[in-house]
Amino acid sequence: MLVVVSAPDLDDHRTGAGHPEQPARMPAALGGIDAAGVRDAVVTVAPRPATEAELARAHRSTYVDALRSFCHAGGGAIDPDTVAVPGSWDTALLAAGAPIVATEALRRGDGDAAFVAMRPPGHHATEDQAMGFCLINNVAVAAASLVAGGERVLIVDWDVHHGNGTQAIFWNEPNVLYVSTHQWPLFPGTGRATETGGPGAPGTTLNVPVPPGATGDVLLQAYDEVLVPAVERFAPDWVLVSAGFDGHRRDPLADLSLTAGDFADLAARVHALAPGPGRTVLVLEGGYDEEALRLSVGASLAAVLGTSFRPEQASSGGPGSSAVTAARQAHEDSAAAR
Amino acid sequence: MKGPVTVVVGTDGSAAAACAMRWSADLVQATGGEVVAVHALGLLSHMPTNGSPANGEGDRRAAAPHTAAEHRTQIEAQLHRWCVPLQASGVAHRCFVSDGSPVLALLQAATDAAADLIVVGRRGSGGFPGLLLGSTSHELTAHAHLPVVVVPGPVEPPAR
Numbered sequence: 001m002l003v004v005v006s007a008p009d010l011d012d013h014r015t016g017a018g019h020p021e022q023p024a025r026m027p028a029a030l031g032g033i034d035a036a037g038v039r040d041a042v043v044t045v046a047p048r049p050a051t052e053a054e055l056a057r058a059h060r061s062t063y064v065d066a067l068r069s070f071c072h073a074g075g076g077a078i079d080p081d082t083v084a085v086p087g088s089w090d091t092a093l094l095a096a097g098a099p100i101v102a103t104e105a106l107r108r109g110d111g112d113a114a115f116v117a118m119r120p121p122g123h124h125a126t127e128d129q130a131m132g133f134c135l136i137n138n139v140a141v142a143a144a145s146l147v148a149g150g151e152r153v154l155i156v157d158w159d160v161h162h163g164n165g166t167q168a169i170f171w172n173e174p175n176v177l178y179v180s181t182h183q184w185p186l187f188p189g190t191g192r193a194t195e196t197g198g199p200g201a202p203g204t205t206l207n208v209p210v211p212p213g214a215t216g217d218v219l220l221q222a223y224d225e226v227l228v229p230a231v232e233r234f235a236p237d238w239v240l241v242s243a244g245f246d247g248h249r250r251d252p253l254a255d256l257s258l259t260a261g262d263f264a265d266l267a268a269r270v271h272a273l274a275p276g277p278g279r280t281v282l283v284l285e286g287g288y289d290e291e292a293l294r295l296s297v298g299a300s301l302a303a304v305l306g307t308s309f310r311p312e313q314a315s316s317g318g319p320g321s322s323a324v325t326a327a328r329q330a331h332e333d334s335a336a337a338r
Numbered sequence: 339m340k341g342p343v344t345v346v347v348g349t350d351g352s353a354a355a356a357c358a359m360r361w362s363a364d365l366v367q368a369t370g371g372e373v374v375a376v377h378a379l380g381l382l383s384h385m386p387t388n389g390s391p392a393n394g395e396g397d398r399r400a401a402a403p404h405t406a407a408e409h410r411t412q413i414e415a416q417l418h419r420w421c422v423p424l425q426a427s428g429v430a431h432r433c434f435v436s437d438g439s440p441v442l443a444l445l446q447a448a449t450d451a452a453a454d455l456i457v458v459g460r461r462g463s464g465g466f467p468g469l470l471l472g473s474t475s476h477e478l479t480a481h482a483h484l485p486v487v488v489v490p491g492p493v494e495p496p497a498r
């Protein structure tokens with residue numbers, strides 16, 4: 001069974017006409033469930049707002065207070081990309097609480113994996129800065145809660161952009177392994193292979209930047225050569241996925257060549273890294289072409305359920321293999337230097 | 339400030355940024371040193387917008403090309419036009435594009451260049467006085483470990 005946490009009816013985060021991160025993304029993502037024909041396997045769970053204490057594990061209280069005040073004062077543009085309106089506060093709290101609800105449901109035995117379809121996305125939000133459409137770092141809030149309970153968390157970030165916020169929040173946290181594949185160069189400009197974690201947690205951040213045009217086989221190579229060996233050493237209790245689908249070839253914000261079939265492969269590979277059933281949570285991040293989002297979510301959910309929905313064939317033959325090799329080498333060099 | 343200074347200045351091709359650039363050039367002309375001009379490529383930089391996404395800057399992006407990679411090339415090609423105030427002054431300078439939010443890009447550039455100060459133009463954009471959110475200059479002063487100078491832009495009609 002698959003736990004799905006979503007609340008499109010409670011979505012009051014209005015970003016304005018023309019903004020690609022908009023409420024219509026949620027029905028598109030949830031449409032993947034029917035597209036993949038897995039409706040009968042879905043257990044729907046309602047989100048709840050994250051508490052102050054939960055937020056405080058990933059964000060500074062001064063930032064949380066400023067964000068709340070900003071929204072309640074009417075909101076506005078936080079930077080050229082990121083906007084908030086009065087309704088953004090409650091919506092963001094729900095998005096931050098939703099991955100925690102997912103882990104609680106899985107802990108009760110409600111499913112083998114979970115999918116969280118909420119917005120705004122989170123992985124660019126740092127402990128004290130909103131950016132890149134993100135207000136609160138939803139995955140980081142959930143991971144920090146699990147770490148506070150004494151558990152070890154793998155975060156796999158396959159969004160096309162580097163999750164600078166998640167990386168920064170757990171830079172010195174030895175109980176979180178953060179592994180990201182992302183287009184390079186691209187927003188937000190972080191995520192070089194040489195960024196491998198702080199002095200308190202060396203080797204627990206692993207970045208694999210790949211060039212525009214990179215295909216699914218390149219990311220699978222990164223998973224085989226970088227992700228899998230690192231996870232075997234790390235032995236996580238939980239696998240959280242920053243599941244952005246803006247690496248799809250039709251996405252308007254980036255230039256990778258992935259297809260829905262590739263996301264099925266990535267999801268199956270990541271789910272297999274969990275220590276057992278009920279320990280994988282896919283959390284939606286980016287993905288701005290609605291049809292690509294629908295098909296890619298459907299393919300991913302089918303894959304974690306062990307069935308097949310591949311409306312588009314996996315891609316291969318794009319550039320990036322040498323970039324993966326270079327990243328692996330950089331990780332080995334930094335490990336040897338420790 | 340004595341001796342040569344390194345100034346990081348933000349640019350986006352706006353009139354306010356040009357004022358900040360001229361102020362930076364004047365300073366470096368007096369002290370010696372270098373001006374480093376940075377343009378931040380955001381998530382939406384290459385997106386064509388119909389109507390404006392709350393920040394009212396859709397016009398700048400109207401003639402956007404199709405891909406992020408093409409946009410980067412195009413911006414790099416036109417950056418020298420934005421840096422005309424620096425060229426005209428004759429001071430040592432560099433201009434480059436950087437990915438990220440304006441705040442992140444400026445702070446990173448300042449670190450990389452071991453800068454003495456950051457200079458930005460003041461725009462009448464979103465945000466509320468007194469809050470940490472909502473303007474590059476507010477965010478910079480909250481996060482920077484070096485002086486931040488906010489240069490008034492060209493005179494604008496009062497808001498509302």
Ligand SMILES: [Zn+2]
Binds near residue numbers: 159161244246285287
């Ligand atoms: Zn993204």
